[in-house]
Amino acid sequence: MTDTFPTWRGRLEYVCLDCGARYPADDLLYTCPRCGGVFLLRDLDFDELKKRPGAEWRALFDARAATRVTALRGIFRFYELLAPVLDEEDIVYLGEGQTPLVDAAPRFQEEVGCRFAFKNDGQNPSASFKDRGMACAFSYLKWLCRRHDWDEVLTVCASTGDTSAAAALYAAYVGPPLTSVVLLPHGRVTPQQLSQPLGSGAVVLELPGVFDDCMKVVEILAEHYRVALLNSKNSWRILGQESYACEVAQWHGWDVSGLCLFVPVGNAGNITAIMSGMLKLRELNIITSLPRIFGVQSEHADPVWRYYAAPPAGRVWKPVDVQPSVAQAAMIGNPVSFPRVRALAERYADAFGAGADRAFQVVRVTEQEIMDAMIEANRHGHIACTQGGECLAGLRVALAAGLVGGDERAVLDSTAHSLKFAGFQDMYFNNGFPPEYGVTPDPALANRPELLLAPEEREGRDVASFARLGAEAVAKRLGLRPRD
Numbered sequence: 076m077t078d079t080f081p082t083w084r085g086r087l088e089y090v091c092l093d094c095g096a097r098y099p100a101d102d103l104l105y106t107c108p109r110c111g112g113v114f115l116l117r118d119l120d121f122d123e124l125k126k127r128p129g130a131e132w133r134a135l136f137d138a139r140a141a142t143r144v145t146a147l148r149g150i151f152r153f154y155e156l157l158a159p160v161l162d163e164e165d166i167v168y169l170g171e172g173q174t175p176l177v178d179a180a181p182r183f184q185e186e187v188g189c190r191f192a193f194k195n196d197g198q199n200p201s202a203s204f205k206d207r208g209m210a211c212a213f214s215y216l217k218w219l220c221r222r223h224d225w226d227e228v229l230t231v232c233a234s235t236g237d238t239s240a241a242a243a244l245y246a247a248y249v250g251p252p253l254t255s256v257v258l259l260p261h262g263r264v265t266p267q268q269l270s271q272p273l274g275s276g277a278v279v280l281e282l283p284g285v286f287d288d289c290m291k292v293v294e295i296l297a298e299h300y301r302v303a304l305l306n307s308k309n310s311w312r313i314l315g316q317e318s319y320a321c322e323v324a325q326w327h328g329w330d331v332s333g334l335c336l337f338v339p340v341g342n343a344g345n346i347t348a349i350m351s352g353m354l355k356l357r358e359l360n361i362i363t364s365l366p367r368i369f370g371v372q373s374e375h376a377d378p379v380w381r382y383y384a385a386p387p388a389g390r391v392w393k394p395v396d397v398q399p400s401v402a403q404a405a406m407i408g409n410p411v412s413f414p415r416v417r418a419l420a421e422r423y424a425d426a427f428g429a430g431a432d433r434a435f436q437v438v439r440v441t442e443q444e445i446m447d448a449m450i451e452a453n454r455h456g457h458i459a460c461t462q463g464g465e466c467l468a469g470l471r472v473a474l475a476a477g478l479v480g481g482d483e484r485a486v487l488d489s490t491a492h493s494l495k496f497a498g499f500q501d502m503y504f505n506n507g508f509p510p511e512y513g514v515t516p517d518p519a520l521a522n523r524p525e526l527l528l529a530p531e532e533r534e535g536r537d538v539a540s541f542a543r544l545g546a547e548a549v550a551k552r553l554g555l556r557p558r559d
């Protein structure tokens with residue numbers, strides 16, 4: 076019965092990671108009303124799912140790869156593990172999920188020194204992984220609106236550019252009663268990212284400062300006004316993003332041994348979701364071992380790295396002031412999901428078995444390493460964003476430090492499409508980085524268009540004569556030899 080929507084329903088509740096308080100999932104909550112802690116959603120009936128053997132789950136998810144049920148084509152291929160309270164009619168599908176995992180070309184793998192692939196989450200509809208979480212959050216909002224008969228819901232989010240693009244896209248698709256407002260740090264999202272919520276018709280508001288400032292503002296809005304918060308503080312986003320873990324496991328035939336996942340860390344929702352997703356698969360015996368997970372941060376926004384760099388007994392959580400970063404989408408000094416990372420990293424290490432200290436690690440890279448890696452990846456046929464470049468830089472750092480062995484395989488999360496970050500590529504090619512980034516381009520990699528003829532040379536010529544002139548100019552530039 077893979078071509079029908081599942082009849083199984085779980086019972087989800089919010090669990091506060093600080094005080095353990097629990098709340099039913101039929102209300103939109105972001106932080107614990109009792110202590111202000113962040114939530115994860117838990118299915119009270121998760122143990123029921125364990126009654127089905129791992130092999131049966133694997134067969135079910137594999138069979139669903141061919142489903143014609145729209146609601147199950149994207150992230151909800153893994154419905155039972157994500158949000159099994161939603162009804163089919165609520166599920167919003169815009170083509171998110173099931174993104175390709177592209178092996179690096181053999182010569183590139185050889186050069187880097189281990190087997191690796193990019194998972195191109197930039198091939199989601201709004202060109203970033205945020206669509207996974209947004210598909211779940213919007214499906215949930217539709218479900219809530221139906222249950223409570225709400226006729227007006229204003230969604231808000233702060234963003235470094237991609238959350239806002241995704242939120243605006245899904246709101247535009249669903250339409251009333253949902254409308255979208257996005258709050259952006261002025262001048263800190265790329266022109267391409269800015270064009271997205273504008274094109275989707277969202278109300279786009281900007282404030283001076285950085286993402287962390289905007290995040291504080293939307294937190295106050297969510298606490299005091301009737302708005303629906305769409306940042307990953309909203310636990311439904313996390314559930315949707317767990318689909319990434321499921322897809323990685325499924326693509327590897329449910330055998331993730333020897334696999335190292337590299338994930339850029341900003342607000343820390345994505346890495347939370349990936350750990351959580353893998354743990355669920357393990358608990359249901361869908362996979363029999365866990366992959367290793369590496370968070371990657373730039374030295375210009377590295378609070379999570381700093382925390383884990385200290386010995387376990389001396390770890391103190393401290394937000395940092397960020398510096399301009401080419402991994403701008405992850406340029407966050409006070410990630411709201413840090414408590415989730417801390418809780419899940421512990422659970423992850425416990426479930427990992429032998430070598431638990433290698434289960435979850437965080438590496439730090441320079442801005443220079445990020446930019447060089449992104450440019451190189453894309454010159455080898457990838458479509459990596461700067462955060463994808465950050466993952467490749469992280470793999471290199473981990474290999475050099477002996478944290479990853481040449482016999483392991485890495486999956487690098489290219490969290491967005493390269494085109495969103497074209498401006499950083501321009502700065503690299505034109506040696507245009509402001510000094511605060513600390514990036515010196517490799518001139519050998521610079522690439523620029525060359526204008527072969529002056530505009531006047533087009534004027535007054537018919538197409539045929541201009542084509543001859545153009546062909547001559549191209550042949551001369553390339554040193555082409557005439558055919559015999």
Ligand code: F0G
Binds near residue numbers: 203235239345404
């Ligand atoms: N990569 C991209 C392309 C992102 O947009 C983000 C976060 C991250 C990585 C970091 O992921 O926050 O889950 O740790 N962007 C958010 C936004 C903050 O507003 O678009 P994270």
